[in-house]
Amino acid sequence: MTDTEAPTAPDPTDADQASSAAAGGAVERADTAALQWARPASAPAARRMHDDPDQGDLLDGMPRRSLLRGTVIGPTLIVLAVVAAYAAVTLLWPLTAVMPTAQSVDVAPLTASAAAPAWPAEGSAAVAVDGFESTSPEGTLTSTTDAAPLASITKLVTALMVLDRQPLALGETGPEYAFTSRDRSTYWNYRARGESALDVPVGGSLTEYQMLQGLLIGSANNYAARLADQFWPTDEVFESAAADWLRTHGISGITVVEPSGIDSDNIGTPAGVIALGRKALENPVIAEIVATPMVDLPGAGEVTNTNDLLADPGVVGIKTGSLFVNGREVDDLATARDLTIGDTTVRTYATVLAQPSDELRDSSARALLAQLEAELTTPYVIPAGTVVGSVETAWGSNPEIRTTADAAVILWNGAASSSSSTLTVDEWEAGSPAGTFTLTGPVNSTTVEAAVSAEIEQPSPWWRLTHPLQLFGLID
Structure with missing residues (x-):
């Protein structure tokens, strides 16, 4: 528009909008004034803080407790405690229920040669x-x-x-x-x-x-x-x-x-x-x-x-x-x-x-x-060092049991020997006494000592951890 142009008449629509806004503001102020008695003094400030996008939450600076931390860490600690206790018990538990035992083995009998007398030429x-x-x-x-x-x-x-x-x-x-x-x-x-x-x-x-x-x-x-x-x-x-x-x-x-x-x-x-x-x-x-x-x-x-x-x-x-x-x-x-x-x-x-x-x-x-x-x-002998048994353990340490001396019997004319062992294991070291071996013939018998041929190994930690029922004597 030029200076010579006449002023433009107001748009009726704009006038209506302005009138409405003014009216609304007046109403809002009236409502606020009417409810002022029910709000604390800080309410306007709180409202302003809430309305202010630059103002943070009062708890933003405080440490927060994670719900995940409470539901995982506690049970984990309990499990770890149980595992540690189980390991300690099984690793230190005495071997009373699984002590080594001795098992005898058969020893082949000795047999005398047939007698062959040299008879006189006459009679x-x-x-x-x-x-x-x-x-x-x-x-x-x-x-x-x-x-x-x-x-x-x-x-x-x-x-x-x-x-x-x-x-x-x-x-x-x-x-x-x-x-x-x-x-x-x-x-x-x-x-x-x-x-x-x-x-x-x-x-x-x-x-x-x-x-x-x-x-x-x-x-x-x-x-x-x-x-x-x-x-x-x-x-x-x-x-x-x-x-x-x-x-x-x-x-x-x-x-x-x-x-x-x-x-x-x-x-x-x-x-x-x-x-x-x-x-x-x-x-x-x-x-x-x-x-x-x-x-x-x-x-x-x-x-x-x-x-x-x-x-x-x-x-x-x-x-x-x-x-x-x-x-x-x-x-x-x-x-x-x-x-x-x-x-x-x-x-x-x-x-x-x-x-x-x-x-x-x-x-x-x-x-x-x-x-x-x-x-x-004629000597009929089971020599020293003959295997007469073995140590039996639940964890697989099974050294042999051997005689410590010769065992001899008197035999004649096809007679055969028999044998028996009375074995026990009380000590674990190599050479430890492990009972006796008896060789018997028709007219005499000989008993000799038997011993463990090698050290009986202790059960491994893994065996202890994986065989609790045997360790505690709950099963054979």
Whole structure:
């Protein structure tokens, strides 16, 4: 518009708006004034602070608590405390419920080689060892089952039968037997027939014990007859009684028809003679007599034992026999020897029958006894260091348990050993005692110590942490 232009008339609309604004302001001021009584004095300021965009919240400068911090940190600390407590308990808990134990293992038995006696070239023979009855019939090895004349070995049967009827204990002498000149004549008749006999004390007497000494040491046929006649008046009665006695005592292979052995029909197998010898040595009176090298008897004087092997170490008897059969000399010997091996005594037996001379009889018996000694003293040993068990732990530390010394037993003729262990673990170091191992044979046994071969390791921390139920003894 130019200066010459006339003024523009006001817009009615603008006028209306201005009028309305003025009216509104007036109303607002009126409302404020009307409510001023209900507001605190600071209200206008608070309103102005709120309306002022440059004025901050009163709490903007204060530290604020995070809701996440309260819900996470607390439980985390509890969990950590529980874990720490669990670890401490399991790592320090004593091993009472899971202590190491010992488990034995089988040890292979030892087995003796089969015996192979060197039998004499002539006649027959047998050997035996007490305690090894299971290795062969009655523990006897024999060259043949054929019977041969017993000769004076028969007197063992006579002595045993007399003692059954008229027993003696060691130290007892028994009843006395009186002798007259007739008895001396009888003695000379025996000698005239070539039989073994001993003189008698005419007008004197011999006790039962002395009679048995003359019978078994001097092999006197006249003493045999005198003892037997008081109970069995004839050979037929004696034969029947002897058969009953042998059967009652379980001795087979022996036939006896008279008490002295002069009859060649008195016969026995080598095994039967071994059994008879064993039975005789079970009687302490007979055992004492047959081990006596020499005796002085009234009437007879000094009498030497006919068993030459009594001079050999360990020989304890028992009886010889000699007889001529069909013009041929027959010599027999039943003998026994106690063999000491370590701290064990083993009784061995050898019988030789129908040998052509007393020298061959003695040498053959000695050879058989020597072979028995060699076989019995052959070492059968479980050596030191043999594994006899192991330590068992729940965490896998399982060192072996081994013997600390040799264990030996006596074996013969295919006999086998057995073994057992008594094991326990009380200490954890290598070499700690862990019980005993026992090796057993038919006649002896040996017990040796066993020890842990290596240190038993402690369970690892990981094992403790991962096996609480075992550690606390709640499960096996």
